Amino acid sequence: MGVLSLGNTAFEGNNSTYLLGLEPNATTTLIDTGISIPETRQELRDGLGRYDLSFSDIERILLTHHHADHAGLTGEIQAESGCQVFAHEADAPLIAHDPDAVAAESDRMQRVIDEWGMPDGKQAELLAFLDSTSDVRGAAPDVTTFSDGRTFDLGSVELEAVHMPGHAAGLAGFAFEGRDGEEVFSGDALLPYYTPNVGGADTRVEMALEAYLETLVRIIDRGYTRAWPGHRGPIIDPAGRAADIVVHHRERTERVLSVLDAGSATPWEVSAELFGSLSSIHILHGPGEAFAHLEHLAAADVVSKTGRAFERVDPNPDLDSLFPDVSDALGPAGR
Template identity: 55%
Template sequence: MHHIQLSNAAFEGRNSVYLLGDGDAAAPTTLVDTGVATPDVEAELRAALDARGVAFADVDRVLLTHWHHDHAGLAGAVQNESGAAVFVHEADADLVAQRGSAREDLRDAQEAALHDWGLPEKEREGLLAFNDEHSDLAGEPADVTEVSDGDTVALGPFEAEVVHLPGHAAGLVAYAVEREGRREAFVGDAILPKYTPNVGGADVRVERPLARYLDSLERVQSLNLDRAWPGHRGPIFAPSERARDIAAHHEERTARVERAVTDLAPATAWEVSAELFGSLSGIHVLHGPGEAYAHLDHLVREGAVERTPDGYAPA
């Protein structure tokens, strides 16, 4: 297995792509994630594969952890040259395949969420324009093979089990394998070694985003992994501990959000976001209030906060 790191200026550090089975006649040449669809990143990926004697045309399979452009953007380009099968969870399949109105529906859902979260018109319009200007990062559509929780994908001498871990994205999955006597998984952005994955803004299609993500963190712990290979930066050598740390972080953030509501009431998700993160720009104009909303929604469901016509207030 080769760990390839690709440039990424917008998200959680350099993207990680994993090459499996290169040069092994018994195993299909497989990529886990692909990086974002920019000419520079495509050139980086081609060069990294070439250094290992692999071209796009040699790839047999692409396993996508989720639909985000920095993970799935080059899947279509790889498939166009190789005919590779591209695997993605059914919840994200339409976005990767760019089928029907999937991308337009997502944009509409984002616009509705931004209004619901109380973003001022200038910030709403700026973010939507930012997204439109960067829509080409999605790359070419791919003909996808849909997978569901519990499915397996054959990788020659071993199989990868599909583990659905929604929260950061509706269709985020890990691919768990038994390799060299260790239980490992390619986890995408389910857990990251340095940052905490965004919840709420990264995929506005997810209902009850924080609750679902906390459930996913519990599931990561239940996998009893020896090592996790995340979608950014380097390996995580204590995945269960990292999942517990992220859950504790969200418990602390929920308390901060509750205090902010008490201080600001009535408060919008945008106003709570400002208390948490200060001034935001670029894609973080989506991620910040989205994260605030995820915690506010959780507090409403727990009965600690109520939503009024003017914003959130203590229950």
């Protein structure tokens, strides 16, 4: 397996792309492709060149989700190689730049940022940023869809698609049997040093925090021995890392409620207390995550919503009941 670290100047953090099928008679496969900007394109070409490969040698691309920093170069690679491209059925229309899917996503985002109470000036700033980075999605590929449980035989290894929604509606990992047990390419479902955004990264996800908590429990239950994330290096204790993220969201929920102790607030106002001043993509991610927590609390009747604002209605909620018990899986950072 080749691990290719690709720069990502449009957003933050390097991406990790994985090259599989390097053995004789195996299917040369990329998991994710990086963002469509000149620097990253050259980095990917150089990385493949270290294995005496070029874009034209890629036979299959498996995408973890639709975000441009994971799928942006896919269409260009497919144009050079004629390779098959696979993505989960929930994200495939966006990856393929389907006009109806793109329009629906844009309309939904506009509606929710207004519902979150985002000021007009910040809405304009966000939309200008998104417009300025629209080219990073790259050329549209032809995409073949898959669903949870689909397997891909690369000749050298078999991968199982594992649906991991939360950060994105169609986020999928790819599990395989490693030397010491089952491992997984986790995309942005599990990251080593920071928590994936939930609520703003994909506004299509209904009950985003609940969906993501279910994904984290699934990661714990699978007992992976190693995870290969979409950013940075491998995670040697995936269950422990997943449990740490559950604890993080439990603590963030307490912070959200502490904001409401001062009175009702919109998701935008809550995000300002949690994250301070926001710019670029964080204008979307901050209130989106605040809303995901408020939505989770509202479903449990801990808070209620009037208009755009939420208020606390249960003075002494059992917050532990809103989160899975992950005490047995907690890693060193959470113990």
